[in-house]
Amino acid sequence: MSDAKSRSHKAQKVIDRMGQKLSRQIAGSMIACVHCGMCIDSCHYVLANPGDPTYAPPYKADKIRKLFKKHFDWTGRVAPWWVKAGSVYTDEDLQELKDVVFGMCTNCRRCSLNCPMGVDFATFNRMARGLLVSVGVMPEGVAVVSKDQWETGNQMGVLKEDYLETIEWMEEEMRDELEDPDAKIPIDNPDCEVIYSINPREVKYDPRTIADAAKVFHAAGESWTMPSEGWDMTNFGLFSGDDDLGASVAKRLYEKVIELRGKRLVISECGHGLRSTQCEAPNWAKFDVPFEMESSVFTMLRYIKEGRIKVDKSRNPKPVTYHDSCNLARSCGVTEEPRELLHLVCEDFREMYPNRAENYCCTGGGGAMSMSEYTPRRLKSGVVKANQLKDTGAEVVVTSCHNCVDGLTDVIRHYELNMEVTQLVNLVANALVIEEKVAVPVERVPEVAVADLPLAGRRLVVADDEPDQVEFLAAVLEDNGATVFRAGTGDEALELVRREKPDLLTLDLSMPGRDVGEVFEMLRTELAFEDLKVCVITGRPELRRLIYDRSVRRPEGYLDKPVSEESLILNVRKILELAHEHETVG
């Protein structure tokens, strides 16, 4: 039997498509490695797993390189054993390759920068991901997120109405805070200087960053707008290796900017978003972008330098450190501007070592946060980052990347570091000097009466099978005035909802006993629960289909674990306040 005939259909496709994907840069990287081992301990997985050579970058690279040698190079064809050439034959072989390219590397590019030969492992690891994705072999989380981005145009499946409602809500918050009825978040205004694009994570978990950016634009007197569609600047194509997805997502954004005749696209703080939108996607989409693009870090820095906004660094007195995102530092060269900005808006900045292009990955890069099956491995590799963070002595770690926010939050919680994570936009907004506000002296902080707490009078059921998680969620909600009932299984949740008639249920997707999807459907179909709001909180995004594939009304909210206090409260408030507004209007 010939070599090709003994190969599964998928494996054959991978080999065939590899031939089309090999650029000169990638082929050079395939041939040039001399197995010198200089890159080995540049990888955080290696450092966290001493003695295990399977994490070594050249070892992982050889899992892909062997295919090149076997099918495209000379010596490998003639004497494969001599150069360790090999092939993939079965679907199990592809699964093994999947485990390496998705589960043992975050494509952080640290090894590439440390290779004396200029071998860019991260680039051909992405190629291998793309080949596997093209035959449907990928972690389930990657499939779910890719599907969302193909279908809805954003990687978290945020519906247009949710996006617009959140912006409206943030506009009201900003207006109240600034006591300025003219403060607005414009939508779809044509001919603006700035079109501001964001990460869907901001809508779902961190809407405060939208309001903070809006404050900065408002204070600078900028002519700006946000698009109603094509607003997602993230691009899962970078992580999955799917150039078609990458091209499609970016084109939606580019075409919207062109439609609105925007002069400049400003990309909110997101490492992979900036890299994809600014650097990679014009190539994927074969699209010549006719407008300027920049990270919001550059925009904010320019506003300060030009005197368009004033900042008072004493408003950010806590010691802060800066985590360089891999995509920003090693693929976009953005290292000095964030530091310049930090020096302007913070009193006590402490450098992290190593830093800039030599910084270690947050552990959440390359889409790792969506691959829950690799979470234990990822958290173990986080010890490198945890030690770096601890050594700074800072209380706050600042990063210009949403992925890093989640990755760092996870590391900080896992290694109990007692630090908080924030972004530059939050610090700049906090340091903003707005004349009217400065004129009002604040003499004392009034005590908050229980009735003034944001969730006062609200009844909530928290359903989760992890006792620590239940206690955490319940404590945060109770501290904000809610009355909370605790459930550990789907049946208990059902019983509590029937008995206590809460306003909102937080629902974990993986609990023992009755299937959570079934519980959800029962709640949605029983007339008595028509007004019940549901917020899914899960660490396993691949289980979303248990809920979302059902032909009943979707949950009002969705949060990925780990959940921060702020995002929990913001999201619960958003769900309840929007529900209240709709009831009032109705």
Add this chain to the structure above:
Amino acid sequence: MSNLLHFSEHTLQEIALTFMALVYVTRITWFLRRFKAGTERQAPSGSPQTTKAKGVLYSWANVAMPWAMESTRSRPFMYVQFVVFHLGVTAAIALSFVIPYGAELLDSQLVVLLFQVIIGAACAVGVVRMIRRVSNPYIRAISSPDDYFSVALLTVWFFFAVLAAPNSTAMGEWHLLTYFLLTAFFLVYVPFSKISHYLYYPFTRYYFGKSMGYRGVYPLRGG
């Protein structure tokens, strides 16, 4: 000089060199024709201090800047080994031309000593590298037969180059003969082994540097 040694020093080397050149030309032609270089449509980004040209130069110069990469900065001994080993290769190749075409150079004891010191040091590095490749579990896990054979071949070749450097037949011709036979084998084997990495090095570094320079990463900033 025996006919065999004369043949080994001249005709055999010329055949081997021609073969190597032909294979290299074929190989580079295959590399450039089969694999298309990616294009970059996006506007240059990052600091105005970084450009494609600066990125390429920085990338090429990287080999001479051990401070620029953490991997070389943190292992000065490895970097010294790298320098000595490659100087040894250069000297051993040069010797294979000096003996047949410029033997009078070796009348100087100083020149002979210089060849022997450089190539001898490279031979010692070869031994160290072989020990590392066998004993270090990480390096062992990534090594192929070609990796072991290439290091062993070069180390043995260095050894005979040290013996051949005085170009003396007072003790017989066997050491010169072995050196030239090994040189011929080396020239024929190299294009099919990892030793040919130097052929691709300018390309990998060029494209990596070009992209990194265009996107504002190279030359590295700050720190």
